[in-house]
Amino acid sequence: MREKRTRLGQTLRASALCTGVFLCLFTGSVHANSQLEGVSDEIARQQSQLAAHNKKLNALQRDLKAQSKRIDTLSRRxxxxxxxxxxxxxxxxxxxxxxxxxxQEMIAQQAQLGELIDAQYRQGKHDQLKRLLSQESPATLDRLTRYAEIVAGTMQQTIESLAATRTDYQLTAHQLKQQRDKQTQLVAELxxxxxxxxxxxxxxxxxxxQIRAKIASDSAYLAELKANKQRLQEQIAEAARRAQVNMxxxxxxxxxxxxxxxxxxLHRFGERQSGEVTWNGIVIDAKRGTEVKAxxxxxxxxxxxxxxYGLLIAVDHGKGDMSLYGYNQALLKDVGDTxxxxxxxxxxxxxxxQSTPSLYxxxxxxGNTTNPVPWLD
Known part of the structure; x- marks a missing residue:
C-alpha cells in the first residue's frame, strides 16, 4: 500500500514537472514570437522611412534638373x-x-558750291556783254565762254554730289537710330x-x-555616389555605342x-570621395559663366x-578616347556637333x-578612366 502511494507521488511530481516545462516553453515561444514581430515592425518602419526619403530625394533631383535646364536656356539666350x-x-x-x-563732305561740298556760285555771279552776262563791246579778241571771248561752261558744269556736279551726300547722311542717320533702338532693346532684354x-x-x-541635407549621412552619400557613377557609366557606354567617330x-x-x-x-584623380569611392576625374575651381574649352x-x-554631374557634355575623340565636362551652367554644343x-x-x-561653381x-x-593631368599642357 505504501509502495502504491510512493509511485502515485512520483507520477504526480513528474506530471507537474512536465506541465512546468510546457508552460516555460510556451511562454518562451510567445516571447520569441513577440520579439520577431517587433523586429518585423521595425524593419517595415525603416523601409517606409527609406522609401519616403528616396521619394523626396528623387523629387528634389527632378526640381534640380528642371532648374538647371531653365538656367541653361537663359544662359545661352x-x-x-x-x-x-x-x-x-x-x-x-x-x-x-x-x-x-x-x-565733313557736305560742309566741303557746300563751301565749293558757294565759291562756284560766287564765281558765276561775278562772271555774269553783263560782264560778257562788256567784253564784247570792248572788242576783245574772239580767242579770249571763246576762252571765257568755255570757263563759264566749266564753272556751270562743275556747279551742277557739286549740287548733285551734295544731294547724294545728304541722302547718304539721312540714310546713315536712320540706320543709326535703328541700331540704337536695337541696342536699347537688347540691353533691356539682357x-x-x-x-x-x-x-x-x-x-x-x-x-x-536640400539634397545635400538629404544625403548628409555617410551611408546615404556613398549610396548616391555609387548610383551616380553607375548612371554615368551607362550613359557613356550608350553614347559610345551610338557614336561613329572616325578620328x-x-x-x-x-x-x-x-x-x-x-x-x-579642388579635387584630384584618385582622391577619396566617400568610403571606397574615389574621384574618376578632376574638379577645377572656376568662375561661373567662364567658357569651358574642348x-x-x-x-x-x-x-x-x-x-x-548636372549639365554634362562628352566629346568623343575617336579610338575609344573620350573627354567629359560636368557641373556646367550651360551647354553650347549639341549631340553630333564637331x-x-x-x-x-x-x-x-x-x-x-555643388556648393560652389566648378568644372568636373x-x-x-x-571605357576606363585615367588621370587627366598628365595629358594636359
Missing part, C-alpha cells in the same frame, strides 16, 4: 544677346564714323534675363542644399591637351543633364548640386 549687342555696338561705331565723314537667371540660380542653390584619338597628344578651364584643382578635336556624343581644340563648348556652373573634367580611354 544671354550669351546670344550679348553677342548681338556687341555686333550692334560695332555697327553703331562704324555708322557714327560714317556719319561724321559724310557731314537686364530681364539676368534677373530671371539670378532667380533660377537662387532656387537651384536652395534645392541643392585618331589622343594617343599622340599626351601632355599637349588644352586645359578645359583655368583654376586651382580639350581636343572631336564629336559631341552626349549633351544633357545627368544626376550628380568641335576643335580650344573651342568653347559650355559655361562653368554648379548644376550638379574626366578622360576615358576604351
Amino acid at each position: 544671354i550669351r546670344q544677346a550679348q553677342a548681338s549687342l556687341q555686333e550692334t555696338d560695332t555697327d553703331i561705331t562704324q555708322l557714327t564714323r560714317q556719319q561724321a565723314r559724310l557731314k 537686364t530681364d534675363k539676368k534677373r530671371e537667371l539670378e532667380t533660377e540660380q537662387n532656387a537651384q542653390s536652395q534645392t541643392a542644399k 585618331a584619338g589622343i594617343s599622340d597628344a599626351k601632355g599637349k591637351l588644352t586645359w578645359p578651364a583655368q583654376g586651382k584643382l 580639350t581636343h578635336a572631336g564629336k559631341v556624343v552626349l549633351s544633357s543633364w545627368l544626376r550628380g 568641335v576643335t581644340a580650344g573651342e568653347p563648348i559650355a559655361l562653368v556652373g554648379d548644376s550638379g548640386g 573634367f574626366e578622360i576615358r580611354r576604351k
